[in-house]
Amino acid sequence: MKRLFDDDSEETTTFVKMKPGARERSLLRKASNVKPTKKTSYEGSSAVQRWLKQQAYDSEPEAEQRQEPSFQPTFLSGRRDAPWILSSLTPLYDQKLITDIVSEVSSGKEATVFCCTAHPDTDYEFLAAKIYRPRMFRSLRNDAIYRYSRVQRDEEGQAEHGNSRRGSAATRKTERGRAAQVASWIEYEYQTQRIMYEHGANVPRPLAQIGNAVLMEYIGTEDQPAPRLSDVILEQEEIQPLFECILHNIELALIHGRIHGDLSEYNILYREGKVTLIDFAQAVDPYHNSDVFSLLVRDVERVCQYFAHYKQFNHDARTFARQIWTRQMGPVPEDV
Numbered sequence: 001m002k003r004l005f006d007d008d009s010e011e012t013t014t015f016v017k018m019k020p021g022a023r024e025r026s027l028l029r030k031a032s033n034v035k036p037t038k039k040t041s042y043e044g045s046s047a048v049q050r051w052l053k054q055q056a057y058d059s060e061p062e063a064e065q066r067q068e069p070s071f072q073p074t075f076l077s078g079r080r081d082a083p084w085i086l087s088s089l090t091p092l093y094d095q096k097l098i099t100d101i102v103s104e105v106s107s108g109k110e111a112t113v114f115c116c117t118a119h120p121d122t123d124y125e126f127l128a129a130k131i132y133r134p135r136m137f138r139s140l141r142n143d144a145i146y147r148y149s150r151v152q153r154d155e156e157g158q159a160e161h162g163n164s165r166r167g168s169a170a171t172r173k174t175e176r177g178r179a180a181q182v183a184s185w186i187e188y189e190y191q192t193q194r195i196m197y198e199h200g201a202n203v204p205r206p207l208a209q210i211g212n213a214v215l216m217e218y219i220g221t222e223d224q225p226a227p228r229l230s231d232v233i234l235e236q237e238e239i240q241p242l243f244e245c246i247l248h249n250i251e252l253a254l255i256h257g258r259i260h261g262d263l264s265e266y267n268i269l270y271r272e273g274k275v276t277l278i279d280f281a282q283a284v285d286p287y288h289n290s291d292v293f294s295l296l297v298r299d300v301e302r303v304c305q306y307f308a309h310y311k312q313f314n315h316d317a318r319t320f321a322r323q324i325w326t327r328q329m330g331p332v333p334e335d336v
Protein backbone atom coordinates (compact mmCIF):
# COMPACT_ATOMS: atom_id res chain seq x y z
CA MET A 1 0.00 0.00 0.00
CA LYS A 2 1.27 3.45 -0.89
CA ARG A 3 2.21 5.74 1.95
CA LEU A 4 1.00 9.27 1.86
CA PHE A 5 4.39 10.86 2.12
CA ASP A 6 6.26 9.09 -0.61
CA ASP A 7 8.78 6.31 -0.62
CA ASP A 8 10.93 6.97 2.45
CA SER A 9 8.09 8.40 4.47
CA GLU A 10 10.05 11.59 4.50
CA GLU A 11 7.89 14.65 4.25
CA THR A 12 9.36 17.22 1.91
CA THR A 13 8.65 20.92 2.05
CA THR A 14 7.68 22.47 -1.26
CA PHE A 15 6.83 26.04 -2.04
CA VAL A 16 3.82 26.58 -4.21
CA LYS A 17 3.06 29.93 -5.75
CA MET A 18 -0.41 30.71 -4.47
CA LYS A 19 -2.83 33.19 -6.01
CA PRO A 20 -3.35 36.35 -3.95
CA GLY A 21 -6.00 35.66 -1.36
CA ALA A 22 -5.92 31.87 -1.80
CA ARG A 23 -4.12 31.27 1.48
CA GLU A 24 -6.46 33.65 3.30
CA ARG A 25 -9.47 31.85 1.84
CA SER A 26 -7.97 28.56 2.90
CA LEU A 27 -7.35 29.89 6.44
CA LEU A 28 -10.89 31.16 6.52
CA ARG A 29 -12.06 27.70 5.59
CA LYS A 30 -9.96 26.32 8.46
CA ALA A 31 -11.27 28.96 10.85
CA SER A 32 -14.75 27.66 10.23
CA ASN A 33 -13.59 24.58 12.18
CA VAL A 34 -14.32 26.32 15.42
CA LYS A 35 -17.50 28.02 14.34
CA PRO A 36 -20.57 26.02 15.24
CA THR A 37 -22.47 25.09 12.13
CA LYS A 38 -26.06 26.22 12.01
CA LYS A 39 -28.30 23.30 12.74
CA THR A 40 -31.16 22.66 10.44
CA SER A 41 -34.13 20.80 11.81
CA TYR A 42 -33.96 18.38 8.92
CA GLU A 43 -30.52 17.10 9.96
CA GLY A 44 -31.86 15.80 13.22
CA SER A 45 -35.02 14.38 11.74
CA SER A 46 -35.88 10.88 12.81
CA ALA A 47 -36.07 9.68 9.20
CA VAL A 48 -32.49 10.77 8.60
CA GLN A 49 -31.23 9.25 11.84
CA ARG A 50 -33.06 5.99 11.07
CA TRP A 51 -31.48 5.84 7.64
CA LEU A 52 -28.00 6.42 9.07
CA LYS A 53 -28.43 3.69 11.68
CA GLN A 54 -29.66 1.28 9.07
CA GLN A 55 -26.67 2.02 6.82
CA ALA A 56 -24.24 1.48 9.67
CA TYR A 57 -25.81 -1.78 10.83
CA ASP A 58 -26.08 -3.09 7.27
CA SER A 59 -22.33 -2.78 7.00
CA GLU A 60 -21.54 -4.07 10.49
CA PRO A 61 -24.36 -6.14 11.99
CA GLU A 62 -22.49 -6.75 15.27
CA ALA A 63 -21.86 -3.05 15.90
CA GLU A 64 -24.38 -2.99 18.72
CA GLN A 65 -22.43 -5.57 20.71
CA ARG A 66 -19.13 -3.70 20.36
CA GLN A 67 -16.91 -3.72 23.44
CA GLU A 68 -14.33 -1.22 22.22
CA PRO A 69 -14.27 2.44 23.27
CA SER A 70 -16.63 4.54 21.25
CA PHE A 71 -15.61 7.25 18.80
CA GLN A 72 -15.41 10.59 20.64
CA PRO A 73 -13.24 13.02 18.67
CA THR A 74 -12.43 16.13 20.69
CA PHE A 75 -12.62 18.10 17.45
CA LEU A 76 -16.40 17.85 17.60
CA SER A 77 -16.85 19.16 21.14
CA GLY A 78 -19.09 22.18 21.17
CA ARG A 79 -20.29 21.73 17.60
CA ARG A 80 -24.00 21.69 17.21
CA ASP A 81 -23.79 19.34 14.26
CA ALA A 82 -21.61 16.87 16.24
CA PRO A 83 -24.28 14.11 16.46
CA TRP A 84 -24.75 14.11 12.74
CA ILE A 85 -21.02 14.00 11.95
CA LEU A 86 -20.47 11.38 14.63
CA SER A 87 -23.15 9.07 13.29
CA SER A 88 -21.70 9.49 9.80
CA LEU A 89 -18.10 8.73 10.80
CA THR A 90 -18.52 6.15 13.58
CA PRO A 91 -18.90 3.23 11.12
CA LEU A 92 -15.49 4.17 9.67
CA TYR A 93 -14.05 4.17 13.19
CA ASP A 94 -15.71 0.84 13.96
CA GLN A 95 -14.19 -0.66 10.84
CA LYS A 96 -10.72 0.45 11.98
CA LEU A 97 -10.23 2.88 9.15
CA ILE A 98 -10.00 6.14 11.11
CA THR A 99 -9.14 6.95 14.72
CA ASP A 100 -9.79 10.69 15.03
CA ILE A 101 -10.83 13.87 13.24
CA VAL A 102 -8.03 16.39 12.68
CA SER A 103 -9.76 19.26 10.90
CA GLU A 104 -12.54 20.34 8.61
CA VAL A 105 -11.09 20.72 5.13
CA SER A 106 -14.12 22.14 3.41
CA SER A 107 -17.78 22.67 3.97
CA GLY A 108 -19.90 22.93 0.85
CA LYS A 109 -23.63 22.98 0.22
CA GLU A 110 -24.02 19.25 0.01
CA ALA A 111 -20.98 17.75 1.67
CA THR A 112 -18.31 18.43 4.29
CA VAL A 113 -14.80 17.03 3.97
CA PHE A 114 -12.79 16.18 7.10
CA CYS A 115 -9.13 15.31 7.48
CA CYS A 116 -9.03 12.26 9.76
CA THR A 117 -6.22 10.38 11.43
CA ALA A 118 -5.95 7.04 9.68
CA HIS A 119 -6.01 3.78 11.59
CA PRO A 120 -2.47 2.31 11.55
CA ASP A 121 -3.78 -0.78 9.68
CA THR A 122 -4.56 1.36 6.65
CA ASP A 123 -0.89 2.32 6.18
CA TYR A 124 -1.88 5.95 5.72
CA GLU A 125 -1.26 8.82 8.09
CA PHE A 126 -4.35 10.83 7.20
CA LEU A 127 -7.51 10.14 5.27
CA ALA A 128 -10.18 12.42 3.84
CA ALA A 129 -13.78 11.67 4.79
CA LYS A 130 -16.46 13.32 2.67
CA ILE A 131 -19.85 13.21 4.31
CA TYR A 132 -23.06 14.23 2.68
CA ARG A 133 -25.53 16.41 4.52
CA PRO A 134 -29.04 15.12 5.03
CA ARG A 135 -30.12 18.13 3.03
CA MET A 136 -29.31 15.90 0.07
CA PHE A 137 -32.48 13.99 0.88
CA ARG A 138 -34.48 17.03 -0.01
CA SER A 139 -32.52 18.50 -2.83
CA LEU A 140 -31.44 15.66 -5.04
CA ARG A 141 -30.23 17.20 -8.23
CA ASN A 142 -33.13 17.86 -10.52
CA ASP A 143 -30.96 17.89 -13.55
CA ALA A 144 -32.62 15.24 -15.68
CA ILE A 145 -29.50 14.50 -17.68
CA TYR A 146 -27.77 13.19 -14.54
CA ARG A 147 -30.72 11.17 -13.33
CA TYR A 148 -31.33 9.48 -16.64
CA SER A 149 -27.68 8.67 -17.15
CA ARG A 150 -27.33 6.31 -14.22
CA VAL A 151 -28.80 3.17 -12.81
CA GLN A 152 -30.64 4.19 -9.66
CA ARG A 153 -32.20 2.22 -6.87
CA ASP A 154 -35.84 2.12 -5.96
CA GLU A 155 -37.19 1.90 -2.40
CA GLU A 156 -36.42 -1.82 -2.20
CA GLY A 157 -32.87 -1.30 -3.41
CA GLN A 158 -33.62 -2.79 -6.82
CA ALA A 159 -31.84 -1.32 -9.82
CA GLU A 160 -34.07 1.04 -11.67
CA HIS A 161 -33.18 1.99 -15.20
CA GLY A 162 -32.02 5.53 -15.62
CA ASN A 163 -34.33 6.05 -18.54
CA SER A 164 -37.40 5.09 -16.57
CA ARG A 165 -38.67 8.57 -15.85
CA ARG A 166 -41.93 7.32 -14.41
CA GLY A 167 -40.18 4.99 -11.97
CA SER A 168 -37.78 7.65 -10.75
CA ALA A 169 -40.52 10.17 -10.13
CA ALA A 170 -42.61 7.67 -8.20
CA THR A 171 -39.62 6.64 -6.11
CA ARG A 172 -38.73 10.18 -5.13
CA LYS A 173 -42.13 10.79 -3.57
CA THR A 174 -41.42 8.97 -0.32
CA GLU A 175 -38.77 9.52 2.33
CA ARG A 176 -37.47 6.00 1.80
CA GLY A 177 -37.44 6.50 -1.91
CA ARG A 178 -35.31 9.60 -1.59
CA ALA A 179 -33.00 7.86 0.89
CA ALA A 180 -32.51 5.00 -1.57
CA GLN A 181 -31.66 7.50 -4.27
CA VAL A 182 -29.16 9.32 -2.09
CA ALA A 183 -27.51 6.03 -1.14
CA SER A 184 -27.27 5.03 -4.76
CA TRP A 185 -25.92 8.48 -5.65
CA ILE A 186 -23.10 8.26 -3.11
CA GLU A 187 -22.33 4.66 -4.05
CA TYR A 188 -22.02 5.75 -7.65
CA GLU A 189 -19.51 8.46 -6.73
CA TYR A 190 -17.49 5.89 -4.80
CA GLN A 191 -17.68 3.30 -7.57
CA THR A 192 -16.58 5.88 -10.14
CA GLN A 193 -13.58 6.83 -8.03
CA ARG A 194 -12.71 3.14 -7.59
CA ILE A 195 -12.90 2.48 -11.32
CA MET A 196 -10.72 5.50 -11.99
CA TYR A 197 -8.17 4.58 -9.33
CA GLU A 198 -7.97 0.95 -10.41
CA HIS A 199 -7.21 2.03 -13.95
CA GLY A 200 -4.38 4.31 -12.96
CA ALA A 201 -6.14 7.68 -13.01
CA ASN A 202 -4.89 10.56 -10.87
CA VAL A 203 -7.55 10.38 -8.16
CA PRO A 204 -7.31 9.89 -4.38
CA ARG A 205 -7.41 6.20 -3.56
CA PRO A 206 -10.93 5.43 -2.33
CA LEU A 207 -10.96 3.19 0.76
CA ALA A 208 -14.57 2.82 1.80
CA GLN A 209 -18.10 4.08 1.45
CA ILE A 210 -20.53 3.57 4.29
CA GLY A 211 -23.87 5.30 4.31
CA ASN A 212 -23.36 8.97 3.58
CA ALA A 213 -19.55 8.88 4.00
CA VAL A 214 -16.84 8.30 1.42
CA LEU A 215 -13.36 7.69 2.79
CA MET A 216 -10.33 8.29 0.59
CA GLU A 217 -6.65 9.10 0.50
CA TYR A 218 -6.00 12.60 1.83
CA ILE A 219 -4.01 14.88 -0.46
CA GLY A 220 -2.03 17.39 1.59
CA THR A 221 -0.28 17.73 4.92
CA GLU A 222 -1.63 17.78 8.45
CA ASP A 223 -1.60 21.60 8.40
CA GLN A 224 -2.86 22.18 4.93
CA PRO A 225 -4.87 20.27 2.35
CA ALA A 226 -3.45 20.47 -1.16
CA PRO A 227 -4.62 23.64 -2.91
CA ARG A 228 -7.02 23.45 -5.81
CA LEU A 229 -5.76 24.31 -9.27
CA SER A 230 -7.82 27.49 -8.98
CA ASP A 231 -5.64 28.58 -6.04
CA VAL A 232 -2.19 28.19 -7.58
CA ILE A 233 -0.13 29.83 -10.27
CA LEU A 234 1.58 27.20 -12.36
CA GLU A 235 5.14 27.48 -13.57
CA GLN A 236 5.39 27.88 -17.32
CA GLU A 237 6.95 24.46 -17.79
CA GLU A 238 4.16 22.73 -15.86
CA ILE A 239 1.33 24.02 -18.03
CA GLN A 240 1.47 21.67 -21.01
CA PRO A 241 2.20 18.43 -19.09
CA LEU A 242 -0.56 19.11 -16.55
CA PHE A 243 -3.06 19.96 -19.29
CA GLU A 244 -2.20 16.73 -21.09
CA CYS A 245 -2.44 14.77 -17.86
CA ILE A 246 -5.96 16.08 -17.21
CA LEU A 247 -7.09 15.30 -20.75
CA HIS A 248 -5.61 11.82 -20.39
CA ASN A 249 -7.67 11.36 -17.22
CA ILE A 250 -10.83 12.51 -19.01
CA GLU A 251 -10.19 9.95 -21.75
CA LEU A 252 -9.33 7.23 -19.24
CA ALA A 253 -12.67 7.85 -17.55
CA LEU A 254 -14.51 7.61 -20.86
CA ILE A 255 -12.75 4.35 -21.74
CA HIS A 256 -14.10 2.95 -18.48
CA GLY A 257 -17.62 4.27 -18.92
CA ARG A 258 -17.59 7.55 -17.04
CA ILE A 259 -17.70 11.29 -17.65
CA HIS A 260 -16.74 13.41 -14.63
CA GLY A 261 -19.58 15.85 -15.30
CA ASP A 262 -18.30 18.65 -13.04
CA LEU A 263 -14.65 19.01 -13.90
CA SER A 264 -13.00 22.39 -13.44
CA GLU A 265 -10.03 23.96 -11.65
CA TYR A 266 -12.14 23.73 -8.45
CA ASN A 267 -12.26 19.94 -8.57
CA ILE A 268 -8.59 19.38 -9.31
CA LEU A 269 -6.00 19.45 -6.52
CA TYR A 270 -2.38 20.43 -7.08
CA ARG A 271 0.44 18.93 -5.06
CA GLU A 272 4.16 18.82 -5.81
CA GLY A 273 3.76 19.34 -9.53
CA LYS A 274 0.98 16.76 -9.87
CA VAL A 275 -2.76 17.04 -10.28
CA THR A 276 -5.44 14.93 -8.59
CA LEU A 277 -9.01 14.89 -9.86
CA ILE A 278 -11.69 14.84 -7.14
CA ASP A 279 -15.44 15.06 -6.65
CA PHE A 280 -17.11 12.44 -8.81
CA ALA A 281 -20.55 13.19 -7.41
CA GLN A 282 -21.91 14.15 -10.79
CA ALA A 283 -20.27 11.43 -12.87
CA VAL A 284 -22.39 9.84 -15.58
CA ASP A 285 -22.24 6.76 -17.77
CA PRO A 286 -21.93 7.62 -21.48
CA TYR A 287 -23.31 4.21 -22.49
CA HIS A 288 -26.52 4.90 -20.63
CA ASN A 289 -27.36 8.08 -22.41
CA SER A 290 -25.44 9.61 -25.29
CA ASP A 291 -26.84 13.10 -24.46
CA VAL A 292 -23.98 13.29 -22.02
CA PHE A 293 -21.63 14.24 -24.85
CA SER A 294 -22.51 17.81 -23.87
CA LEU A 295 -21.13 17.12 -20.37
CA LEU A 296 -17.87 15.88 -21.83
CA VAL A 297 -17.62 19.06 -23.90
CA ARG A 298 -18.28 21.17 -20.81
CA ASP A 299 -15.60 19.37 -18.78
CA VAL A 300 -13.01 19.85 -21.52
CA GLU A 301 -14.11 23.46 -22.04
CA ARG A 302 -13.64 24.36 -18.39
CA VAL A 303 -10.20 22.79 -18.33
CA CYS A 304 -9.22 24.65 -21.51
CA GLN A 305 -10.60 27.91 -20.07
CA TYR A 306 -8.47 27.51 -16.97
CA PHE A 307 -5.32 26.89 -18.99
CA ALA A 308 -6.20 29.75 -21.35
CA HIS A 309 -5.33 32.14 -18.49
CA TYR A 310 -1.75 31.27 -19.23
CA LYS A 311 -0.19 33.03 -22.17
CA GLN A 312 0.12 31.25 -25.51
CA PHE A 313 -2.25 28.58 -24.43
CA ASN A 314 -5.28 28.61 -26.61
CA HIS A 315 -6.90 25.31 -27.47
CA ASP A 316 -10.21 24.50 -29.03
CA ALA A 317 -12.09 22.53 -26.38
CA ARG A 318 -14.78 21.22 -28.71
CA THR A 319 -12.19 19.71 -31.03
CA PHE A 320 -10.52 17.93 -28.10
CA ALA A 321 -13.85 16.64 -26.81
CA ARG A 322 -14.82 15.41 -30.26
CA GLN A 323 -11.48 13.66 -30.69
CA ILE A 324 -11.74 11.94 -27.32
CA TRP A 325 -15.35 10.85 -27.94
CA THR A 326 -14.63 9.59 -31.46
CA ARG A 327 -11.64 7.56 -30.31
CA GLN A 328 -13.56 5.83 -27.55
CA MET A 329 -17.24 5.95 -28.48
CA GLY A 330 -17.41 6.28 -32.26
CA PRO A 331 -19.31 8.99 -34.14
CA VAL A 332 -20.14 12.13 -32.17
CA PRO A 333 -23.92 12.14 -31.37
CA GLU A 334 -24.44 15.65 -32.76
CA ASP A 335 -23.18 14.47 -36.19
CA VAL A 336 -25.46 11.44 -36.35
Ligand SMILES: Nc1ncnc2c1ncn2[C@@H]1O[C@H](COP(=O)(O)OP(=O)(O)OP(=O)(O)O)[C@@H](O)[C@H]1O
Pocket: 105, 106, 107, 108, 109, 110, 111, 112, 113, 128, 130, 204, 216, 217, 218, 219, 220, 225, 226, 228, 266, 267, 278, 279, 280
Ligand atom coordinates in the same frame (compact mmCIF):
# COMPACT_ATOMS: atom_id res chain seq x y z
N1 LIG B 1 -8.99 13.62 -0.90
C1 LIG B 1 -8.89 14.89 -0.56
N2 LIG B 1 -7.75 15.36 0.00
C2 LIG B 1 -7.65 16.67 0.35
N3 LIG B 1 -8.62 17.58 0.20
C3 LIG B 1 -9.78 17.16 -0.35
C4 LIG B 1 -9.98 15.81 -0.76
N4 LIG B 1 -11.23 15.69 -1.26
C5 LIG B 1 -11.78 16.91 -1.18
N5 LIG B 1 -10.92 17.80 -0.64
C6 LIG B 1 -11.18 19.22 -0.40
O1 LIG B 1 -12.54 19.38 -0.09
C7 LIG B 1 -13.18 20.25 -1.04
C8 LIG B 1 -14.58 19.76 -1.33
O2 LIG B 1 -14.54 18.45 -1.86
P1 LIG B 1 -15.46 18.04 -3.08
O3 LIG B 1 -15.20 18.92 -4.24
O4 LIG B 1 -15.31 16.57 -3.28
O5 LIG B 1 -16.90 18.29 -2.46
P2 LIG B 1 -18.09 19.26 -2.92
O6 LIG B 1 -19.32 18.72 -2.37
O7 LIG B 1 -18.04 19.52 -4.37
O8 LIG B 1 -17.76 20.57 -2.18
P3 LIG B 1 -17.67 21.98 -2.86
O9 LIG B 1 -19.08 22.36 -3.15
O10 LIG B 1 -17.00 22.80 -1.77
O11 LIG B 1 -16.82 21.80 -4.11
C9 LIG B 1 -12.24 20.26 -2.25
O12 LIG B 1 -12.33 21.46 -2.97
C10 LIG B 1 -10.88 20.09 -1.62
O13 LIG B 1 -10.38 21.34 -1.17
Ligand SMILES: [Mg+2]
Pocket: 266, 267, 279
Ligand atom coordinates in the same frame (compact mmCIF):
# COMPACT_ATOMS: atom_id res chain seq x y z
MG1 LIG C 1 -16.29 20.05 -5.59
